[in-house]
Amino acid sequence: MSVGRASTSLLRAFQTQQRPVSRRIAQWLPKQSSPSSTARPALRRPFSNTPSRPQGRQAADDPNFVSIIDNPPEIVRTGRKHGPGLIILAIIPITAFILGTWQVKRLAWKTDLIAKCEDRIVRPPLPLPPRVDPDAIPDFEYRRVYATGRFRHDQEMLVGPRMREGEQGYMVVTPLEREGGDETKVLVNRGWVAKDKADQRKRPEGLPQGEVTVEGLIRKPWKKNFFTPDNRPDKWEFYFPDVEQMAKLTGSQPVWIEQTMEPDYFQLMEYLEKGVPVSRPAEVNLRNNHVQYIVTWYGLSLATSIMFYLVVRKPPSDIARRVRMNKHW
Template sequence: MTRYLAPLLFGLIGAGILVGLGLWQMQRLSWKEGVLAEIEDRIGGDARPLPVMVDPEAQRYQPVALEGEILPGALRVLVSRKQIGAGYLIVSPFRTEDGRLVLLDRGFTRDENKDAARRSGPAEVLGNLHWPDDRTSSTPENDVAGNIWFARDIGAMAEALGTEPLLVVARRVTPGDPAIEPMPVDTSGIPNDHLQYAITWFSLAVVWLIMTAYYIVRQRKTGET
């Protein structure tokens, strides 16, 4: 019996570690779901005026209501949507009633509409402040001359359109542009893979125990022959 003690302990300890990792991922899942719920509550909260002092951390996703004018000019950010394909986010300058100039992400337009005339003029906007993190190490440099942007680089866009480095992502624009579909901020782009990780660790624990049992049974049969 003692000859099986070492592999049995090895199997139980290994499985225990794997189960512990799975339980830790379940705790992370609960924490992440709480964070996402808090963000969703913030996104759908009461709209406020544009902040005078900008604090990206405290004001991220803050709902805002704007009245003013969409000015001529539009930057195109290349994106892709499932079941639709390539298209562009349209970012235009917006002048508020009190004279502030900000960036307005009006939403998505299909590739065939990329050169269409954009509606400008008086508008009411309901949206959210956002500081997107679109750029990764593999993101190409923006083709400013060709008006093809690969990320919503707020600083560079503000310089190109002569606005404050402040982006409002529209949830609704009234009156709207029929060729542009608002793409409001939400939590769908925030990864939450902790459940898959937990399942992986628990599955590995089961496999570990099966392999341990198989090894012990095999050793026992070998010892009997």
């Protein structure tokens, strides 16, 4: 009798311990809707935005339909197409090569001209004739000549400003009157004076009186550049030497003589202190930069030719290779 009661007590205790576990499991299980509630269909995300074709006749039912698989392969161009930039890139090396070849010819011309001028400058000086033909001056450029006459300081002209060793000044141009009057006058570039010596009253020793003999070179003066202002002969202001204009103003021949002197340091210092115009030595000072121009133009032609070759012969990308292989389908 005692054994039966013990078994009944154990069974009740086991059922009591299982009730909380079943309650915990029920909390985690989804609640089932009641049969009376209305079931809503689940929303489905469309796989494609393409509208579904109506049920019925399909494209393949058309006897004229051709599938893309049956079409012959077509080679397409991939990447960026060459535009007007390629044409410009092709013109640049050709133009640079032409300019370089032109500079080669200019170098030969300038070398020959310098050789002729150096040959003229080493010859003994010639007496300047009373009348000089202006058309013959280019054939006698850098030819040493000498002339005797009297300086017309009342017709002196200052050309400038001109720089010399970092100091500002002017070129002194004075007509030289020879025997025969105004018909024999020529323009003489006596040299450079400092700006503070521009006034004739400050350089009386630089105004020789009486008859003098001038030795110099027959030259064509320098030309004005884009930034040089125009001369004002009515006010005796000259920014560049215009031989025709100066000759007309002073009644001289359109002949330009550059007075020369031997380079002597102590004499140069004395001239600068007294305001005597400092003339140039007898030497050829023609610039010859054509070799640099040749290297520049030919180098540009070579560089742009290489660039053009790399652009045209650029290997195709992997996409282009795959597209080209389609022709064997």
